[in-house]
Amino acid sequence: MTAAAAGAKLRAAAARVVHAVRIEGSSLDAALAKADAGTPLTERPLLHHLCYESLRFHWQIREHIAALLSKPLARRDAIVEDLLAVGLAQLEQSRIKPHAAVTLTVEATRLLKKPKLAGLVNAVLRRSQRESFTAESDEARFNHPAWMLDQLKQDWPEHWEQIAAANNERAPMWLRVNVKKTDAQSYCRLLAAEDDTGAATADLLPGADAAVRLAAPRPVERLPGFATGEVSVQDAAAQLAAPWLLAAGGMRILDACAAPGGKTAHLSELALPGATITAIDNDADRLALVQETLTRTGGCASVLHADASAPGDWWDGQPFDRILLDAPCSASGVIRRHPDIRLLRRASDLPALAARQHALLEALWPLLAPGGKLLYVTCSVFAAENDAIVGDFLAAQADADEECLLPNNNIRDLMLKKPVGGQVLPGIRGMDGFYYACLTKSP
Numbered sequence: 534m535t536a537a538a539a540g541a542k543l544r545a546a547a548a549r550v551v552h553a554v555r556i557e558g559s560s561l562d563a564a565l566a567k568a569d570a571g572t573p574l575t576e577r578p579l580l581h582h583l584c585y586e587s588l589r590f591h592w593q594i595r596e597h598i599a600a601l602l603s604k605p606l607a608r609r610d611a612i613v614e615d616l617l618a619v620g621l622a623q624l625e626q627s628r629i630k631p632h633a634a635v636t637l638t639v640e641a642t643r644l645l646k647k648p649k650l651a652g653l654v655n656a657v658l659r660r661s662q663r664e665s666f667t668a669e670s671d672e673a674r675f676n677h678p679a680w681m682l683d684q685l686k687q688d689w690p691e692h693w694e695q696i697a698a699a700n701n702e703r704a705p706m707w708l709r710v711n712v713k714k715t716d717a718q719s720y721c722r723l724l725a726a727e728d729d730t731g732a733a734t735a736d737l738l739p740g741a742d743a744a745v746r747l748a749a750p751r752p753v754e755r756l757p758g759f760a761t762g763e764v765s766v767q768d769a770a771a772q773l774a775a776p777w778l779l780a781a782g783g784m785r786i787l788d789a790c791a792a793p794g795g796k797t798a799h800l801s802e803l804a805l806p807g808a809t810i811t812a813i814d815n816d817a818d819r820l821a822l823v824q825e826t827l828t829r830t831g832g833c834a835s836v837l838h839a840d841a842s843a844p845g846d847w848w849d850g851q852p853f854d855r856i857l858l859d860a861p862c863s864a865s866g867v868i869r870r871h872p873d874i875r876l877l878r879r880a881s882d883l884p885a886l887a888a889r890q891h892a893l894l895e896a897l898w899p900l901l902a903p904g905g906k907l908l909y910v911t912c913s914v915f916a917a918e919n920d921a922i923v924g925d926f927l928a929a930q931a932d933a934d935e936e937c938l939l940p941n942n943n944i945r946d947l948m949l950k951k952p953v954g955g956q957v958l959p960g961i962r963g964m965d966g967f968y969y970a971c972l973t974k975s976p
């Protein structure tokens with residue numbers, strides 16, 4: 534296949550991925566996995582880049598397309614609109630030469646079996662190069678669906694613009710070093726020694742002792758020590774959970790929503806002699822990843838396929854000293870990593886998620902030993918999934934108290950105090966958006 538044919542095929546594949554997310558409601562990960570199967574390894578980074586950028590700037594791009602078209606495309610030609618989105622994303626966000634971007638995108642129109650629209654694609658993309666465009670609607674200016682902007686404005690009247698802007702950024706790659714095997718400073722030195730450009734390869738975050746932020750992302754196969762479990766990929770905000778539990782040797786620890794296992798592995802990497810970790814999840818496929826991660830990192834936990842909200846089915850009656858409830862949520866704090874979340878979530882998802890979160894908290898509380906701690910965590914920025922859940926729970930539960938915020942000053946200063954618990958907003962020191970509330974049970 535010639536380079537031009539391969540380039541056109543890649544644009545057509547990107548359009549299909551965007552279409553699957555926008556029209557069929559597929560997740561970006563699932564659509565990309567399908568597209569990867571037909572894409573040579575070396576071309577996958579560009580495929581991913583085009584899909585991510587098309588979806589990251591979805592609302593801006595769609596308004597731009599509407600301004601460039603003299604009349605909307607017919608429904609049956611929706612895939613061409615997705616191809617145009619891929620074309621515009623290339624022209625606006627990437628370093629591909631404009632001439633090549635246009636030619637290959639026009640050629641992709643034929644591969645998508647819409648040859649009659651090739652002329653239109655050509656005209657629209659060329660016009661976009663001649664005419665400047667300024668987004669007008671709030672949706673396009675901030676690149677979010679209207680309901681999400683409204684929710685952000687309601688929950689974060691002083692920070693919503695900051696959150697929206699952070700959601701449009703690309704997230705850095707964070708690593709967690711396995712402190713049983715190395716430490717963050719040594720790992721940074723190892724990375725620097727490997728790189729002969731003299732540029733900074735990584736930096737640290739005071740207070741998140743195992744966290745290393747890479748200056749540029751790279752595939753895990755190119756991370757020294759990844760295969761042998763010296764290092765794992767995990768955002769710095771997610772790394773706050775395991776140490777926050779202040780677990781000690783000999784304790785019984787429950788990781789109630791464990792998959793894919795980032796926090797389970799982190800717990801297992803803390804020096805806790807004689808502690809036992811039970812990791813459960815109700816998704817068997819995702820649970821397999823927990824075991825994989827533990828095997829790679831040399832960690833140890835009892836991994837159980839179970840429903841955390843029905844402990845009668847699996848609990849042996851022995852109380853846990855620590856419970857981590859990393860609850861299923863809207864993932865509105867990790868939009869930088871999953872730009873499809875903005876297209877896939879609906880306002881109506883929030884009450885349903887809140888009901889699940891509340892049920893999990895209620896079901897797990899009786900499993901906590903007197904004097905024990907339960908850390909409630911979400912990667913959401915919405916109050917309905919965070920302080921509202923924990924606040925209602927505390928009001929109804931006589932033996933539950935909120936413990937003061939994180940015992941680490943460096944990180945505490947980066948968090949925003951909520952009526953209950955604390956929030957790391959997305960983008961703060963490069964971190965994802967996470968909510969934390971630590972509850973203690975009266976002795």
Ligand SMILES: C[S@@+](CC[C@H](N)C(=O)[O-])C[C@H]1O[C@@H](n2cnc3c(N)ncnc32)[C@H](O)[C@@H]1O
Nearest residue numbers: 790791792793794795796814815816840841859
């Ligand atoms: C935010 S993710 C957990 C991420 C994980 N703690 C980590 O650090 O890698 C939430 C998980 O909760 C699981 N889940 C949702 N409802 C559950 C339930 N009733 N019981 C157990 N797991 C559940 C989902 O399958 C999902 O894997």
